[in-house]
Amino acid sequence: MDSSCVIVIPIYKSELSFYEKIALAQCGKLLSDYDIVILKPDDLDISNMQIGFSYSEVSFPSFYFKSVFSYNDLMLSELFYEKFLNYSYLLIYQLDAFVFKNELKYWCGLGYDYIGAPWLREKEFPTLFKKTKEKLRSYLHRRYNLLDKQGRPDIERQLYNYVGNGGFSLRKVKSFYNVCIQEKELVENYVGRNSSDYHEDMFWTIEVNRKKKRIKTPNYKEALNFSIETAPERAMTLIKGNMPFGCHAWDKNIHFWQPYFKEAGYQI
Incomplete structure (x- = not known):
């Protein structure tokens, strides 16, 4: 196993959708050289779930999984990153993500603190x-x-054109842990906020770097090679038709992604 990075897959329910099963299967197919952790509520039993690859479990209190806002709080907690301090990086792989190739070692080797799909303009x-x-x-x-x-x-x-969405994102564990410890007042301003203005990826990409650079990220054109989410047609043009490492929220652009998923062996 490659110990440079751990794959963290949040699962909060006992039954997965058809699309979620595809995302899960592809993760195991391409990234099983790495430790894979299922992040779940402490009251969820997944022993009967057909995962299809080796994994371990990390559990947190169920209230962190009740909504996107409570999940944000977990992603802003040093207790979360503390669990993974034995690794240099963690890859958040929500089940609306998909990987096209195994480039994880390459992206870890670039030394960034955070990489996610940029919020690309449509035009x-x-x-x-x-x-x-x-x-x-x-x-x-x-x-x-x-x-x-x-x-x-x-x-x-x-x-x-900023980097980037947290649903499929690479994070340098020590950097995130240190920010949670050292910038508690900044973090607390985002915790408990039931508003999309205070999503955790907003914190890690904008808030944390608002006054000074604390988290190193690539520019949006480089990040498109890591992951695509918004404006996929334009994104593919900008990276000259090369396949990115992965994509996120692909279920919102099904028709665009269909031929690429078919090439990977999936009908969507």
Whole structure:
């Protein structure tokens, strides 16, 4: 087994959907050279679930799995990262993710603290002036957390071409653990928030780096080779038709991904 990285698969229910079974099978097919951990509620028994590969279990109190917001709290807890300090990296592999090839060692070797699918715009701006203007506005919104007309952070503008989504993401364990310990006040501002403005990947990609660089990430064009989520057609064009390491939320773009999944042996 390669001990440089552990695969962490959150499972919170006893019955998986057809698509979730595909995601799980592909993980075992391509990434079984690594330790695989099922992250689950402590009251969930998965012994009768047909996993199809060797794995171990890590359990946390069930309240962390009741909603996306409580799960966010777990992803912001040093107790979670403490479980994996024996590894350099962990790969969060939610069951709406899919891997096309085993490039995990390559991505771990680049030394980034965090990599996830960038929030790519559907279309490029029509002029260089417009692109430059919007890039500056996005920077200012990220840097100063500027509010929109409703008095809320303009999340869409902050996320513009930024890295990246947490559902299929590579995380340097020690870096995340240290931030949870050293930046408790910053973390606490996100814990217990029932709002999409405070998702954990927002914290790790924007909030933690708002005033100074704490978490090292690639630029969005490099990250597209790691994973694609939004605007898949444009994303594939930007990486010149090469297959990324994986993708996330592929069930939202079924028609686009169908031929690629068929090539991998799955009908969706």
